[in-house]
Amino acid sequence: MLQNKIQQYTEEINRLAPSSSVEVEEFRLKYLVAKGLVKSLFEEFKTVSSEEKKTLGKVLNEFKQLAESKYAEWQTVFSDNSGVGLQREEGDLTLPGEGVELGSRHPISLVRKEVVAIFRKLGFVVSEGPEIEDDWHNFSALNFPPEHPARDMQDTFFVEKREGNDMALRTHTSSVQVRMMEMGKPPFRAVMPGRVYRNEAISARAHCFFHQIEGLYVDENVSFADLKQTLFYFVQELYGEGTKVRFRPSYFPFTEPSAEMDISCSICKGKGCNLCKQSGWVEILGCGMVDPNVLENCGIDSEKYSGFAFGMGIERITNLKYEIKDLRLFSENDVRFLSQFETELV
Ligand code: DAH
Numbered sequence: 001m002l003q004n005k006i007q008q009y010t011e012e013i014n015r016l017a018p019s020s021s022v023e024v025e026e027f028r029l030k031y032l033v034a035k036g037l038v039k040s041l042f043e044e045f046k047t048v049s050s051e052e053k054k055t056l057g058k059v060l061n062e063f064k065q066l067a068e069s070k071y072a073e074w075q076t077v078f079s080d081n082s083g084v085g086l087q088r089e090e091g092d093l094t095l096p097g098e099g100v101e102l103g104s105r106h107p108i109s110l111v112r113k114e115v116v117a118i119f120r121k122l123g124f125v126v127s128e129g130p131e132i133e134d135d136w137h138n139f140s141a142l143n144f145p146p147e148h149p150a151r152d153m154q155d156t157f158f159v160e161k162r163e164g165n166d167m168a169l170r171t172h173t174s175s176v177q178v179r180m181m182e183m184g185k186p187p188f189r190a191v192m193p194g195r196v197y198r199n200e201a202i203s204a205r206a207h208c209f210f211h212q213i214e215g216l217y218v219d220e221n222v223s224f225a226d227l228k229q230t231l232f233y234f235v236q237e238l239y240g241e242g243t244k245v246r247f248r249p250s251y252f253p254f255t256e257p258s259a260e261m262d263i264s265c266s267i268c269k270g271k272g273c274n275l276c277k278q279s280g281w282v283e284i285l286g287c288g289m290v291d292p293n294v295l296e297n298c299g300i301d302s303e304k305y306s307g308f309a310f311g312m313g314i315e316r317i318t319n320l321k322y323e324i325k326d327l328r329l330f331s332e333n334d335v336r337f338l339s340q341f342e343t344e345l346v
Contacts, residue, residue: 024075115191135168140297142254196211248262260286
């Protein structure tokens with residue numbers, strides 16, 4: 001009797017091919033637990049005659065080993081994370097799905113989008129250019145004299161020396177102005193966002209890469225009054241009605257006259273604070289009338305056309321909006337910083 005049972009269960013085990021960890025567990029519960037089949041056969045073994053014990057002892061032990069080794073084998077197949085088991089396992093379709101966590105937009109992207117949206121309302125289109133740029137587009141066409149310090153190894157990351165036209169990482173987005181004017185015909189009305197690179201030691205206030213938005217407007221009869229009104233409108237939209245602006249004379253090789261524009265400090269509203277160094281004003285961009293030499297370098301008749309240009313650092317605009325004091329935060333990808341902008345997801 002016992003012999004028959006052992007044989008019957010042996011055949012059953014040999015036929016088994018579990019297809020999930022659930023079935024493997026069912027096997028264990030049936031055969032291997034304290035009240036399982038293997039144990040009960042051993043109990044029955046105690047009752048057989050000593051004559052039978054001689055042969056059955058060996059058979060029973062072999063059966064026990066078979067059950068244990070099969071269980072061990074199936075367990076490794078279905079419990080590891082190698083995917084071997086998963087291929088055969090269908091999974092529990094009734095389990096709730098895994099939640100997808102929404103990320104957040106980077107503050108630089110948020111501000112870039114906002115600035116671009118404001119200029120779009122004035123009819124500006126968006127244009128982009130390469131980050132690896134030649135000397136002509138980054139410097140020469142923009143009226144930089146050959147000995148200008150910005151071309152210096154200290155400021156520019158050179159990529160490749162080329163006869164009279166070195167390749168470098170662009171140091172400003174003004175290079176895109178040149179590309180745009182070379183390729184098309186006036187009128188031009190565009191903003192040009194992008195990443196720029198300068199060979200600076202990284203600190204809270206400087207970084208070797210950052211972002212700018214360039215603006216260009218070229219047509220017949222464009223005047224400095226147009227420049228002022230455009231930038232005034234921009235500032236009211238971005239920082240709110242009543243934000244004051246002032247223009248200070250400045251110098252850029254590619255504009256004449258040139259100016260820097262300050263706004264009344266958005267943090268203290270002009271009363272004086274750390275950010276504006278108690279002056280009530282903060283500088284936000286450089287601008288000016290496109291130098292006739294630049295127009296001519298790009299094949300545009302400077303007798304017929306005039307234009308204005310401006311360039312601003314997105315990090316700077318962002319700092320004024322969110323009071324971020326350390327530039328390094330923008331590129332460290334620390335979620336504790338980035339997740340603070342979650343509500344701004346648009
Ligand atoms: N390219 C300048 C810079 O990187 C910014 C700038 C100033 C751009 C005046 C302009 C401009 O278009 O007119 O500092």
